[in-house]
Every structure is written in C-alpha cells, then in structure tokens.
Amino acid sequence: xxxxxNPGSRFLLGTACYPSPELLSKAIAASQTDIITVSLRxxxxxxxxxxxxxxxxxxxxxxxxxxxxxxxxxxxxxxMAQEVFNTNWIKxxxxxxxxxxxxxxxxxxxxxxxxxxxxFSVFPYTTDDLIVGEKLLEVGCQVLMPWGAPIGSGQxxxxxxxxxxxxxxxxxxxxIIDAGLGAPSQAMEAMEMGFDGVLLNTAIAKAxxxxxxxxxxxxxxxxxxxxxxxxxxxxxxxxxxxxxxxxLAELI
Amino acid sequence: MKIYLNGKTVETDxxxxxxxxxxxxxxxxxxxSAVNGNFxxxxxxxxxNLYEDAKIEVLSPMQGG
Numbered sequence: 001x002x003x004x005x006n007p008g009s010r011f012l013l014g015t016a017c018y019p020s021p022e023l024l025s026k027a028i029a030a031s032q033t034d035i036i037t038v039s040l041r042x043x044x045x046x047x048x049x050x051x052x053x054x055x056x057x058x059x060x061x062x063x064x065x066x067x068x069x070x071x072x073x074x075x076x077x078x079x080m081a082q083e084v085f086n087t088n089w090i091k092x093x094x095x096x097x098x099x100x101x102x103x104x105x106x107x108x109x110x111x112x113x114x115x116x117x118x119x120f121s122v123f124p125y126t127t128d129d130l131i132v133g134e135k136l137l138e139v140g141c142q143v144l145m146p147w148g149a150p151i152g153s154g155q156x157x158x159x160x161x162x163x164x165x166x167x168x169x170x171x172x173x174x175x176i177i178d179a180g181l182g183a184p185s186q187a188m189e190a191m192e193m194g195f196d197g198v199l200l201n202t203a204i205a206k207a208x209x210x211x212x213x214x215x216x217x218x219x220x221x222x223x224x225x226x227x228x229x230x231x232x233x234x235x236x237x238x239x240x241x242x243x244x245x246x247x248l249a250e251l252i
Numbered sequence: 253m254k255i256y257l258n259g260k261t262v263e264t265d266x267x268x269x270x271x272x273x274x275x276x277x278x279x280x281x282x283x284x285s286a287v288n289g290n291f292x293x294x295x296x297x298x299x300x301n302l303y304e305d306a307k308i309e310v311l312s313p314m315q316g317g
Contacts, residue, residue: 080311201317
C-alpha cells in the first residue's frame with residue numbers, strides 16, 4: 001500500500017531515455033506496472049506526443065522533482081506538478097551533488113516537512129541512513145525510497161547489509177528501492193529481502209530490447225516477492241546432504 | 253517591457269501572464285508556471301501582472317525517472 005493506493009504491481013517504472021514513444025508505451029505495457037514516473041521541463045520537441053501517451057496509458061503518475069538542488073526548487077516543482085498532473089503524489093528528489101546525484105538529506109527532510117504539511121503524499125528518494133528515514137517519517141512521509149546505487153549507474157544493491165538493516169528497522173513502512181538497478185536479478189534480490197517495490201528507469205530504457213527487458217524485470221519482481229513470502233532458507237557455513245543417508249547401499 | 257520566458261529574452265507589451273501565453277501561443281491548460289521561482293497557480297494567470305525582468309518558467313509534462 002503506497003498511501004491510499006494498493007497497486008497490482010510492485011514495479012514503478014521511469015519514462016525517460018527510451019528510443020521512441022512507441023517503445024516507451026510498449027515497455028510500460030510489458031512491465032505490467034501501475035505507476036509511472038514523470039517530470040516537468042520546458043516544452044521541447046515531442047512534448048505533445050508525450051502528453052498524448054500519458055492520456056492513453058491510463059497509469060498512476062508519480063511526478064518527480066529531478067534536478068532540484070534546494071528546498072525551494074523542490075517545493076515549487078511539486079506545486080507545479082500537482083497542478084499539471086492533477087495528483088498529490090510527489091517523488092521528492094533534492095540532490096546534493098550533480099556528479100553523485102546523492103540526496104541532500106537535510107534539504108530532503110525540510111522539503112518533505114513542507115510538502116507533507118500541505119497534504120502531498122511524499123515519496124522521498126533517500127539513502128539507507130536509518131536516522132534520515134526516521135526524520136522523514138516524523139515529518140509525515142508514509143513511504144521511503146532508499147537508493148540501491150547512484151541513479152543510472154546500474155550497480156545494483158551496493159550496500160546490502162545497510163538495506164537489510166533498514167528493512168528490519170522499518171518493518172511496517174513501505175520501502176521502495178529507487179535507482180541504481182541494472183539487472184532483473186538485482187530487482188529480484190531486493191524483493192526477496194522484503195522490499196515493497198522497485199523503481200527503475202535506465203536499465204530498461206537503455207536495454208537493447210526495452211520491451212523484453214521490461215517484461216524480464218516485471219517477472220523478476222513478482223518472483224522475488226513470491227520467494228520472500230515463501231520464506232528463504234537459512235544460509236549454512238557447511239554442506240548438508242539433501243539426499244537421505246538412511247538406506248544408502250554398501251558398495252565397497 | 254523585457255521579460256525572460258524559459259530563459260529567453262522576450263519583448264512584450266501585454267500586461268498579464270494569461271495575455272503573454274495568448275501572445276506566445278501557449279495553451280495554459282497543459283502547463284504549470286513559476287515567476288522568479290514562485291509557483292503561480294493557473295487561476296491567477298489572468299490577474300498576475302508582469303513586470304520588467306520577470307523570469308517566467310513555463311513547464312510541461314515530460315519523461316522522467
């Protein structure tokens with residue numbers, strides 16, 4: 001449950017960098033996502049085509065504040081997105097540095113405080129820092145979105161131990177891995193660890209076949225969730241024979 | 253009067269944001285606007301008075317991650 005929305009799919013898909021609007025549209029369908037991320041920019045070539053696509057896909061929109069470095073920029077962008085996309089949802093990104101695209105946690109909490117107070121449903125793009133997560137919940141966020149790795153890097157879950165701690169520390173908060181995933185196996189692992197969803201963009205948009213990759217990620221996310229519910233076995237240091245020793249023949 | 257529209261210098265004689273959009277052929281129903289970094293709601297376009305050197309951002313839905 002992400003705020004008041006109970007999605008059929010735990011896959012949130014970004015819409016940027018696809019080779020064409022047709023491929024984007026087909027990738028959205030193949031992913032079986034219910035939620036797509038969008039942004040606001042100065043009108044450029046192809047803007048009308050994208051608006052039409054948004055009308056046709058019939059998905060829930062999660063506008064982002066990508067490219068914002070300050071509280072004011074992020075809050076203004078959220079207000080603009082609310083009007084254009086007619087939604088209270090906002091994927092709150094307040095970036096700390098242009099090269100790392102690492103969130104600025106101090107500005108993030110402040111912007112989240114303002115937007116939650118105004119009635120936004122804030123999806124904060126954050127790190128795996130537990131105290132930052134706590135502060136975000138304190139100011140009213142009901143979902144946290146820790147990064148797997150830096151945006152667009154395709155590195156996967158770079159700090160699994162910290163993410164495991166985060167999952168354990170916030171057992172009831174919906175946690176979505178946002179950014180940095182490059183392969184379906186990485187998304188599946190996140191889901192196996194008990195995360196509630198996965199948000200990604202580049203791994204699909206930049207794949208040789210975005211439609212097939214969208215489907216692959218979609219299936220991996222479903223499988224990972226199923227495995228989490230099924231309960232993974234405990235790891236052991238030593239081997240343990242699975243075939244029974246009882247009844248073993250003496251052949252020497 | 254000189255204003256900045258999405259980073260470009262524009263000379264205009266119109267008085268309001270709404271009139272500016274009309275002059276520039278911008279459909280006000282599918283954009284969101286900010287002036288000098290502050291959001292201007294759509295309902296205020298017709299009463300928002302432009303001023304010299306105002307920096308206007310007019311944004312549309314775009315692809316995003």
